[in-house]
Amino acid sequence: MKQVPETKVKLTDVKDLMEKGYNLLGELREDVGAPVVKAKFLTEEITAIYGEAAARQFYDPANFKREGAMPKPVLKTLFGEGGVQTLDGEAHHHRKHYFMDLMTPERMDDYHDILARHLTAALDRKHGEFELFGLANNVLFTAICEWAGINLDTYDAETVDKLAENQIAMISGAVTSPIDHLKGIKDRNKSEKWAKELIEEARKHPVPGKENYALYTFANATDLNGELLPVDVAAVELLNIIRPTVALTVWMTLMGHALFAGKDIYKELQSDFDRLQDPFIQEMRRFYPFFPMLPAVAVRDVEVDGYVIPEDSWVVLDLYGTNHDARTIDAPDEFRIDRYAGRAKEISYEEEYEMIAQGGGSFRDMHRCAGEWITLHSMRVFSDQLVNKYSFNVPEQDWTIPMDQFPTYPNSKALLFKE
Known part of the structure; x- marks a missing residue:
C-alpha cells in the first residue's frame, strides 16, 4: 500500500480554494494526481476520498466512526448536539430505528398526499411572478409539520414563515461566512426552543392514535x-425530521433549473412522464450539488484505492465527487434523463453505494439519510405538478448555480410566472 500524497494549503491560497466550493476536493486530488489526498493547513489535516469503492470502506463501522468527526460549527447549526448523526454502534442502531420506523409505506403515502394538497393550494394562490424557492420552503415546512403531528394552526402566518426560514438558515450557516454562521446558530437556538416546547407538550398531553407520528x-x-x-x-x-425535509427546498429550486432553464428536459419528461419521472429524479440527485461531503475518523489503518489511511485520521467522503466519478459513471457531467431508466427504484431501495447523494450503505444499520424516501416523494409531487398540473411562463433571470455557495441553487431562486 502507498502512503497518501499530501498537499499543503498556504494561507494565501485559502480564499481561492474556498471559491472552488463543491469542486474543492476534486481540485486537491488533481494537485497530487491521486484518488486519495491529504490536505494540511496550519496544524489541521484532512484526508479526502471519493468513489464507490471508497464509499464501501467509509460506511464500514470497522473502519470509521462518526463520534468526534463532525466539526463544531456544523453541529451548532446544521445537525445539533447529541443527534443520531454523531452516534456509533448500538447507540446509533437504537436511535436510527426510531427514524426508520416512521418511514413505513403507509406513512410515506400519507406524506405524499399531504404535500400534494399543500402544494396544490399554494400554486392555486399564485398569480404573476414568484420564486419557486420561497414557495417550496413554505410548502415543505407546513407539509412535514402536519405529517409529523405538529399543529401549526395555533401560529400566525408570519410565525410559520419565520419557522420555515429558520430551517434553511441552519443549513446556510454550517459552512459559510461568519455572519451567516452566527445567524445559523441563532436560528437553531430558536428552532430548538420551539421543538423543546413541542416535545414537553407531547409528553404532558399525548394524543391517542398518533404514536407513530414523529413528534x-x-x-x-x-x-x-x-x-x-x-x-x-x-x-x-425532531428537528432532524423537519430540517432535512425543508432542506429539499434546494432540490426543488434546482428542479426549476432542470425543467425551465432549457426546454429539452421539460419536453422529454412531459412526453413520457410515467416512464421517466423517477429516472429524472435520480439523475437530478446525482447531477446537481447538494450535500458536499461527510466526515468520519479512522478507527484503524484503512486501505482506500491502494493508499493506507492511518488510524485516527480525520477523513471526508466527497459526495459530489463520487456522484461525478468518471471511473464508474459514463459522461458524469452530462444530465441524462434516462440514465437510470429501469433502475430508478433500485438506486434508492437496493443499491447502497453507486449513487450517494444522501449518503450510502444500509438505511437501518449505517449513516444513510433516513429521509431519502421523503426526498423521493417530495420530488415526485413537485415534478408532477410543475410538469402536468400547471403551466408557467419563464421570466428572464440569472440561472447561474454558484459552486462556492452552500447550499447552492440558481441565483434567481427559479422565477416562474403563472396566470
Whole structure:
C-alpha cells in the first residue's frame, strides 16, 4: 500500500480554494494526481476520498466512526448536539430505528398526499411572478409539520414563515461566512426552543392514535437504558425530521433549473412522464450539488484505492465527487434523463453505494439519510405538478448555480410566472 500524497494549503491560497466550493476536493486530488489526498493547513489535516469503492470502506463501522468527526460549527447549526448523526454502534442502531420506523409505506403515502394538497393550494394562490424557492420552503415546512403531528394552526402566518426560514438558515450557516454562521446558530437556538416546547407538550398531553407520528415518537424515545431521551436531545431529533425535509427546498429550486432553464428536459419528461419521472429524479440527485461531503475518523489503518489511511485520521467522503466519478459513471457531467431508466427504484431501495447523494450503505444499520424516501416523494409531487398540473411562463433571470455557495441553487431562486 502507498502512503497518501499530501498537499499543503498556504494561507494565501485559502480564499481561492474556498471559491472552488463543491469542486474543492476534486481540485486537491488533481494537485497530487491521486484518488486519495491529504490536505494540511496550519496544524489541521484532512484526508479526502471519493468513489464507490471508497464509499464501501467509509460506511464500514470497522473502519470509521462518526463520534468526534463532525466539526463544531456544523453541529451548532446544521445537525445539533447529541443527534443520531454523531452516534456509533448500538447507540446509533437504537436511535436510527426510531427514524426508520416512521418511514413505513403507509406513512410515506400519507406524506405524499399531504404535500400534494399543500402544494396544490399554494400554486392555486399564485398569480404573476414568484420564486419557486420561497414557495417550496413554505410548502415543505407546513407539509412535514402536519405529517409529523405538529399543529401549526395555533401560529400566525408570519410565525410559520419565520419557522420555515429558520430551517434553511441552519443549513446556510454550517459552512459559510461568519455572519451567516452566527445567524445559523441563532436560528437553531430558536428552532430548538420551539421543538423543546413541542416535545414537553407531547409528553404532558399525548394524543391517542398518533404514536407513530414523529413528534410523539421522539417525545417517547428512550436511550439504551430505557430512559426517556433528554428533552433537548429529543428536540434535536425532531428537528432532524423537519430540517432535512425543508432542506429539499434546494432540490426543488434546482428542479426549476432542470425543467425551465432549457426546454429539452421539460419536453422529454412531459412526453413520457410515467416512464421517466423517477429516472429524472435520480439523475437530478446525482447531477446537481447538494450535500458536499461527510466526515468520519479512522478507527484503524484503512486501505482506500491502494493508499493506507492511518488510524485516527480525520477523513471526508466527497459526495459530489463520487456522484461525478468518471471511473464508474459514463459522461458524469452530462444530465441524462434516462440514465437510470429501469433502475430508478433500485438506486434508492437496493443499491447502497453507486449513487450517494444522501449518503450510502444500509438505511437501518449505517449513516444513510433516513429521509431519502421523503426526498423521493417530495420530488415526485413537485415534478408532477410543475410538469402536468400547471403551466408557467419563464421570466428572464440569472440561472447561474454558484459552486462556492452552500447550499447552492440558481441565483434567481427559479422565477416562474403563472396566470
